[in-house]
Amino acid sequence: MSRSESSWRFAPLWGALALLGLAFVSLSLGRLGIDPGEVLAVSLRRLAGDFTEAPSRAEIVLWNVRLPRVLAAVSVGAALSAAGAAYQGLFHNPLAAPDVLGVSAGASLGAMLGLFFSLPVAAVQGLAFAGGLSAVAVVQAIAALVRQRDPALVLVLAGVAVSSLCGATISLIKLLADPYTQLPTMTYWMLGSLGAVTLHDLTVTMPALVAGVVVMTLLRWRLTVLSFGDEDARAVGLDVAWLRGVFIAAATLVTAAAVSISGVIGWIGLVIPHVARLVAGPDFSRLLPVALLLGGAFLLVVDTLARSVMDIEIPLGILTAVVGAPFFLFLLARGERGW
Amino acid sequence: MDERFEYRPMNGRLLALAAIGALLLGGLAARDGDRRVVTDSAGRHVEIPARVERVFAAGAPASVAVYVVAPETLLGWALPLSESQRAYLTPQAADLQLRGRLTGRSNTASLESVIATRPDLIVDVGEVDDTYVSLADQVQRQTGIPYLIVAGRLDRTPQMLATLGDWLGRPERGRELSERAEAILADLRAGIAEISPDRRPRVYLARGPSGLETSLSGSINAELIELLGATNVAETTPATGNPQVSIEQILHWSPDVILALDPRFVAAIRDDAAWRSVPAVRNGRVYLAPELPFGWIDAPPSVNRLLGARWAAGVLYRDRFSDDIRPLVRDFFSRFYHVELDPERLGRLLDSIHGH
Numbered sequence: 001m002s003r004s005e006s007s008w009r010f011a012p013l014w015g016a017l018a019l020l021g022l023a024f025v026s027l028s029l030g031r032l033g034i035d036p037g038e039v040l041a042v043s044l045r046r047l048a049g050d051f052t053e054a055p056s057r058a059e060i061v062l063w064n065v066r067l068p069r070v071l072a073a074v075s076v077g078a079a080l081s082a083a084g085a086a087y088q089g090l091f092h093n094p095l096a097a098p099d100v101l102g103v104s105a106g107a108s109l110g111a112m113l114g115l116f117f118s119l120p121v122a123a124v125q126g127l128a129f130a131g132g133l134s135a136v137a138v139v140q141a142i143a144a145l146v147r148q149r150d151p152a153l154v155l156v157l158a159g160v161a162v163s164s165l166c167g168a169t170i171s172l173i174k175l176l177a178d179p180y181t182q183l184p185t186m187t188y189w190m191l192g193s194l195g196a197v198t199l200h201d202l203t204v205t206m207p208a209l210v211a212g213v214v215v216m217t218l219l220r221w222r223l224t225v226l227s228f229g230d231e232d233a234r235a236v237g238l239d240v241a242w243l244r245g246v247f248i249a250a251a252t253l254v255t256a257a258a259v260s261i262s263g264v265i266g267w268i269g270l271v272i273p274h275v276a277r278l279v280a281g282p283d284f285s286r287l288l289p290v291a292l293l294l295g296g297a298f299l300l301v302v303d304t305l306a307r308s309v310m311d312i313e314i315p316l317g318i319l320t321a322v323v324g325a326p327f328f329l330f331l332l333a334r335g336e337r338g339w
Numbered sequence: 340m341d342e343r344f345e346y347r348p349m350n351g352r353l354l355a356l357a358a359i360g361a362l363l364l365g366g367l368a369a370r371d372g373d374r375r376v377v378t379d380s381a382g383r384h385v386e387i388p389a390r391v392e393r394v395f396a397a398g399a400p401a402s403v404a405v406y407v408v409a410p411e412t413l414l415g416w417a418l419p420l421s422e423s424q425r426a427y428l429t430p431q432a433a434d435l436q437l438r439g440r441l442t443g444r445s446n447t448a449s450l451e452s453v454i455a456t457r458p459d460l461i462v463d464v465g466e467v468d469d470t471y472v473s474l475a476d477q478v479q480r481q482t483g484i485p486y487l488i489v490a491g492r493l494d495r496t497p498q499m500l501a502t503l504g505d506w507l508g509r510p511e512r513g514r515e516l517s518e519r520a521e522a523i524l525a526d527l528r529a530g531i532a533e534i535s536p537d538r539r540p541r542v543y544l545a546r547g548p549s550g551l552e553t554s555l556s557g558s559i560n561a562e563l564i565e566l567l568g569a570t571n572v573a574e575t576t577p578a579t580g581n582p583q584v585s586i587e588q589i590l591h592w593s594p595d596v597i598l599a600l601d602p603r604f605v606a607a608i609r610d611d612a613a614w615r616s617v618p619a620v621r622n623g624r625v626y627l628a629p630e631l632p633f634g635w636i637d638a639p640p641s642v643n644r645l646l647g648a649r650w651a652a653g654v655l656y657r658d659r660f661s662d663d664i665r666p667l668v669r670d671f672f673s674r675f676y677h678v679e680l681d682p683e684r685l686g687r688l689l690d691s692i693h694g695h
Contacts, residue, residue, distance in 0.1 A: 031588040057590070057616050064613040065587050120603055121548050175447045176419055179399060179440070180560070180638035181600060184581050185547045195585050196549035198611075311575040312582035313551075 015293040022297055023070050026304040030066055031311070034058045064199070072197040072261060073303040074296035077268055079209050079258040081295020083251035084269030085276060085287050086216055089227035090247050091152050098255040098269035101159035101248065105166035106135020107259040108190060112173045115186050125201065125260045129208075132256030135162050136248065151241065152230070155248075191315035192265035194303050205257040212254035213292070215246065220285040223247060227284065265299070267320040271328050272298055278331055298324070377506060380490040381472045387485045388459045391507050395453055395484070397441040397463035399639035400491050404464045406432055407642045407675045408500060408516065409507040414438060414456045417448075418639060420632075427632035427688070429677045441478060442471060454482050460506065464491040464499060464641060466559055493562050493644050497521040500642065519674055523645050523667075524566075527652055530659050531568040540655055541570045543594035543619065544636070546581065550597075550604035550614075551589075554581045560637040563648050564598070569655055586613050593618055596655060597625040598636055626654045631688055632676060646671045665689065 027043075028036045042059045055063070083098035091100070099105065110131020114124030142158040143151060177183045216223070222243055226233045230240050255269070276291040299316075302323055306314045376386050392412055396402040399418035406413050410429060415438030425433035438456065439448030442463050453461065461478065463471065467490050479486040487506060489499050497517040504513010542564045546552040554561035556571040557578030564571045572592035573584065590613070597619040599605050605627045608614035619625055628636040628647060635647030649667060653660040669685060672678045680688070 031585060031591045055612070060612050060616050061587055061590060064611075065585075065590075115548075118548075118603070121607065124548070175439070176437075178419060178638065180418075180634065180640075181546070184552055188547075188552065188583055193551075193583055195551050195583055307585045307587065311573070311588055312555075312584050313588075315583070 012289040012293065015290070019074065019293055019297050019300070022300055023074065026070050026073075026300055027062060027066050029304055029308045030061070031308060032058075032061055034061065068197050068199045068202060069194050069303060069307065070300060071199075071202055072194045073300040075202070075206070075209055076194070076258040076262045076265065077272075077299025077302075078292040078296035079213070079254040080265065080269040081272040081276070081291045081298075082213055082216060082288060083255045084295075085273035085284070085291040086223065086247050086251045087269075088273050089223050089282075089284055089287075090244060090251075091156060092227060092229065093156070094274065095270070096156070097266075098251060099163065099264075100156055101139045101252065102135035102162040102166065103132040103252050103255045104259055104264050105163035105170075107132035107256055108264055109135070109166040109170055109173075111189050111260075111263070112170050112186055115182055115189065116173050116177055118182070121196070125204075129205075129256050129260040131166075132259060133252060135166060136252040136256075138162055140245070140248065151244070188315060189263040191317035192263040192320075193306075193313060193316055194262055195307070195313055197261055201261045205261055208253050208257035212250040212252075212257070215250040216288060219243065219246065220288050223284040224282075227282065262316070265316050265320060267317075267324050268295055268299060271324055275328065275331055377487070379487040380502075381467045381475070381488045383472065383475065383488070385479070385485045385487055387487070387506065389508075391459045393456070393458045393460075394507060395438065395456055395458035395461045397461050397486070398465060399440065400641035401462050401464040403633055403639060403641035403643055404489075404491070404499065404503055405462060405507070408503040408513055409509050410677060412507055414458055417441075424632045427672070427676065427678055427684075432677075442474060450478065450482055453478075454484070458484055460484070461486040462503070462506070463488045464503075466491065491641060492559065493566050493640070493648065494524065496642060496645055497524065516675065520642070520645055523649060527567065527648055530652065530656070534568065534656055534659055538656075539569050540595035540624075541572050541592070542596045542598060542655070543572050543589060543592060543617075545597050545599040545604055545625075546601065548601050548603040548607075550599060550601065550608065551586065552581055552583050554637065555579055559640045562640075563636055563644055563651060566648060567652055567655055569596070590616055595619055595622075595624060598651060598654075599625060599627045600630070600634065600636065600638065602627055624654075626651075629688060632678075642675060645675075 024039070028034065028039045038058055039062060042062050046063065080098055084096070087096040087098060087100055088094060090096070107128040108131070110127035110129070111124050114127040119127070139155060139158045139162050143155045146154045174183060174186055177186060222238055225236055225238060226240065226243060233240050233243070259265075272295045273287070273291050276287055276294050279294070280286040280290040299320075302316060302319045305323070306316055306319050373389050374386050375389050376384050378384055393414055394405050394409070394412040395414050396405050396417050402413065402417045406428070410432050413432065413435060415436045417438060417440040419437055420433070439452065441448050441453070441461070442465065461484050463475065463486070465471065467488055471488060475486040475488050478484075489502050491499060497520040500520055501513045501517040504510050504516065507513075544553050544561050544564065546554065553573045555578045556565065556574040558580055560581055561571050561573070572594045595618055597617070605625060608620055608625070614620050628634060629650065630638070633639060633641065633643035635643060635650055637644070646668065649660070650664060653664055665685060668688070669680050672680050
């Protein structure tokens with residue numbers, strides 16, 4: 001590494017400040033024109049706890065529409081990116097994404113069931129969260145039963161199998177769903193959107209997100225060792241199986257929580273960790289904060305485009321790939337650092 | 340068409356009957372024995388049996404239309420039906436299976452399963468464009484079953500009913516339904532013509548549990564709004580399809596009235612500050628469309644929308660269309676859905692209207 005340790009210590013701080021600036025810009029953008037001065041005035045008045053005036057339309061838009069979306073975009077993006085970084089280290093596999101163990105497929109199956117039975121939105125979110133956790137629990141159970149092989153490989157293969165089972169069931173549900181009322185909602189869920197996110201959704205999912213990220217932060221050094229290989233980790237006295245289980249639990253928790261409010265958003269969990277690695281190198285204690293910040297910033301930019309470019313919303317799953325792929329290829333062509 | 344049609348042996352009596360039927364039928368269609376050539380809405384000349392007894396509906400709109408015109412010919416539904424929907428259909432129709440669909444949103448019926456039901460005819464109702472025409476040609480070539488497309492735009496419903504009556508061997512019934520449909524549309528046109536343009540509302544069609552899916556102004560799924568002389572706020576280019584929109588965009592559009600398809604949406608917006616800033620919500624002008632036995636505004640876009648159009652006229656123009664809708668509902672269910680509504684069932688059906 002050419003950079004000194006001291007410059008790295010403050011990097012997350014600068015990154016966080018940049019993200020805050022980006023959030024302010026995002027708050028000022030949208031289908032309704034609200035000038036940045038008013039954004040600032042409303043923010044300051046709210047932060048000072050002044051709720052005396054009846055809220056203006058601009059205030060409602062800022063507080064009830066844009067703020068939840070900005071917060072959701074940052075937290076969902078950060079969560080997916082951090083989970084992807086953890087999985088890639090955990091499985092020594094650059095193609096690992098948060099859904100490698102079936103969490104997205106399980107969450108989708110839960111959500112599709114909820115939509116098929118026309119359950120309330122909160123129940124759909126709950127089923128998505130539970131479905132994501134259950135799918136990974138099943139994968140873990142299978143891996144625990146199959147002991148004689150490389151455990152990381154068994155996990156990934158079991159994840160592939162469980163994902164395709166969930167995928168098949170989802171296809172069946174879509175066949176039986178009402179093509180005019182249920183099917184479009186299902187399709188949009190699978191493409192991801194933050195359009196319906198409320199502050200309440202955020203308060204419900206935030207504990208799971210924060211808990212997962214805290215666990216990853218506390219164990220960041222151990223993951224660095226683990227990413228060098230199981231043998232090396234055992235040599236320095238780490239309980240590899242236990243550590244892997246804890247990381248999978250943490251990454252699954254954040255991914256399931258994120259997906260339950262956003263629907264499936266591809267690309268971020270796979271590629272942002274690579275971008276983060278280009279910036280920060282393979283050391284997970286540096287990689288994690290960079291991945292969190294980059295993931296949050298990336299989804300914030302993408303979601304701002306999704307809600308403000310056209311009259312209609314552009315599904316996030318489409319935009320993440322369209323915006324992300326060229327950017328990633330550009331970095332790949334320029335970067336010299338390997339991983 | 341070639342001899343591949345002759346997959347099913349016909350007995351002599353049936354042939355004779357068919358021949359007599361063919362002779363008795365008037366109209367422009369050219370006849371050749373027990374078969375005749377008809378022209379569909381896409382201008383395709385298709386040879387069909389003069390006597391049609393088994394009809395495969397290619398999509399949900401066709402299911403409804405065939406059920407309305409000739410329920411005994413319908414082989415199955417192209418859309419899943421709930422228990423509450425079945426309760427408002429004839430017992431025979433309520434027992435019919437889900438057969439999947441060949442057109443519309445993601446096809447689900449395999450050609451083999453279509454052939455296995457031994458249809459005399461495949462009928463599609465809906466938009467007529469190159470995609471659907473080529474699909475019809477292809478399915479007809481592969482299965483040897485005549486495949487007809489009839490335009491399903493709402494204002495063409497009378498013609499659609501008459502055409503189906505002719506094809507399905509119920510010309511009298513087709514004509515009768517066609518006249519009734521024309522009367523409903525004429526009544527609406529006459530009433531709307533009296534309403535000055537500045538009193539016509541701007542309407543948002545809310546779909547999905549969050550209400551953040553809509554149908555653009557050019558979409559067949561939203562044409563009821565324009566038929567009623569109102570403006571669909573979701574006018575964008577390209578103007579077809581059912582996209583997602585943001586609540587901020589809806590605030591920008593500022594609709595006077597919201598027509599909703601999902602009860603979860605109507606329940607959710609009561610406590611939502613952002614939605615309450617929309618004029619329609621503030622003024623209590625959010626209306627949940629009834630959905631039995633088929634959606635009254637859309638879902639599917641078929642004959643069912645005739646009744647929905649009259650209902651929607653009542654909520655958009657309360658002064659002009661203030662008369663009691665119940666006699667019309669009872670009459671429509673009797674004529675079109677073959678179901679007599681007793682006061683109790685009629686009451687339950689309309690509860691969903693007055694509840695909001």
